[in-house]
């Protein structure tokens with residue numbers, strides 16, 4: 001997490017830095033800060049504020065900052081509380097070097113101890129502060145070698161320092177000794193260079209620079225670059241100069257607009273019919289000869305034939321999408337499938353089994369645990385001599401240019417467009433659709449379902465866009481009303497079974513992350529094994545009851561909750577059995593397989609309205625960040 005932005009050129013740096021930070025605030029909003037080189041004195045002017053970017057902007061209101069070279073940072077606190085002293089940029093003791101960093105320096109304590117023995121005084125509790133001090137020490141050494149004060153010297157100093165750093169980072173460094181230069185570097189954290197008019201810039205993500213350029217150069221892992229107003233030099237970890245062609249940003253990568261919605265989250269919930277349309281257009285192709293539909297994933301799917309089992313690795317909401325995916329892949333396509341928390345998988349992976357497909361699911365493509373787990377899996381499978389153990393990988397992501405996009409050869413781009421709200425909504429929906437595509441593909445290849453059954457599922461998917469529009473229209477107001485009655489509750493239980501159990505988990509996660517109300521999701525049949533003890537009239541139960549295999553069971557489980565005085569909210573079509581609900585959020589009747597794609601919508605709306613009613617910062621909930629690039 002954390003977002004960094006930096007610029008050097010002939011134009012004032014501050015507007016770009018602040019605009020970039022605004023676009024990066026989704027990555028963290030515990031504090032914000034900038035450092036700019038003062039043109040006359042060549043001194044570094046640093047300004048930082050605790051909390052949201054607007055506090056920094058208020059600080060800067062009466063200041064005339066005209067420098068053209070600068071760096072900026074928006075923080076999600078890892079080491080040290082969200083206080084001004086821990087806000088970036090961090091400087092060395094002389095104040096001549098300033099650094100912004102996104103990542104975690106795992107060996108910072110060792111480095112800090114050594115620097116303290118040498119007499120360095122630290123002003124923050126962060127891991128990052130070791131970097132400017134180490135660069136200062138390196139520059140002192142280089143000056144004894146009579147190296148000139150210029151960008152190339154800064155590049156050497158930063159390169160030497162990062163070779164001692166353990167962990168992951170993206171960083172940008174300013175030095176008053178080379179006042180038009182910037183050095184940037186990355187290891188397992190994103191960084192993109194932008195080529196503007198009269199300026200070069202870099203940032204953690206494309207929207208941060210999209211108002212200033214649409215020509216970018218993604219920095220590869222372990223690369224370091226020197227940016228000056230005259231150009232860019234990029235070097236790999238062997239110090240070999242790298243040359244590559246810039247690429248253009250797609251329009252969708254540039255637009256971040258709330259339209260007329262009060263919050264991005266609500267807009268993104270409303271984007272979902274469009275997400276469904278996009279997916280159908282992009283990935284469903286009708287064979288003109290036999291009239292059958294095919295899933296149009298761009299990679300060669302021959303390897304699917306040998307796959308005997310699937311492991312899926314993900315975190316948070318992506319894991320809930322993976323759980324629906326796992327249900328489909330097992331029950332529809334007949335392939336044994338396991339889902340793992342990435343953070344658990346990386347330290348306790350299952351024993352290696354042959355002919356396994358590993359799927360990484362991450363909307364941001366940057367989640368540190370997911371990236372590390374996939375990396376570990378690639379390494380341990382590649383080192384096996386037995387060919388049946390070799391890695392077969394797919395990544396499901398919304399950012400194909402991200403770390404996972406570079407790590408994994410076979411990408412399913414969920415094409416949801418940029419999601420700004422920290423709570424994932426439309427990307428969850430698009431991840432679900434990607435799994436429907438995979439399940440159909442496997443069912444076709446393995447013959448686990450008749451063409452007729454596959455056709456029925458596809459027909460249900462094609463019907464989605466108008467159903468979703470209808471759902472939004474019906475439930476936006478009703479969930480606002482419901483939120484009015486429930487905004488003060490303390491606990492909520494979500495129940496679901498089968499393919500809708502992960503939807504219960506996702507409903508609970510949405511509610512807790514944006515409204516700070518305690519919520520838990522359970523497989524409905526498990527409630528009587530413990531959670532039922534929580535129930536009384538103060539604990540509402542939201543029960544997902546889609547007609548199909550387990551409908552009667554879910555209704556019985558809801559009945560058990562009602563008998564304990566819980567207020568019962570049903571997410572179900574109006575049909576026999578649903579009269580037991582105190583309040584029914586009506587869902588159009590559908591095939592059980594596609595029911596998660598409909599059931600999730602009212603749950604998203606309800607969470608949104610409860611959080612909005614509580615007056616909370618829906619798009620940027622406390623303590624969270626959109627991409628979790630630390631372990």
Ligand code: AGP
Nearest residue numbers: 316317318362363364367423424
């Ligand atoms: C979603 O609402 C959450 N903010 C969070 O659980 C998220 O899904 C998780 O951090 C994984 O993110 P990813 O999809 O970018 O890997």
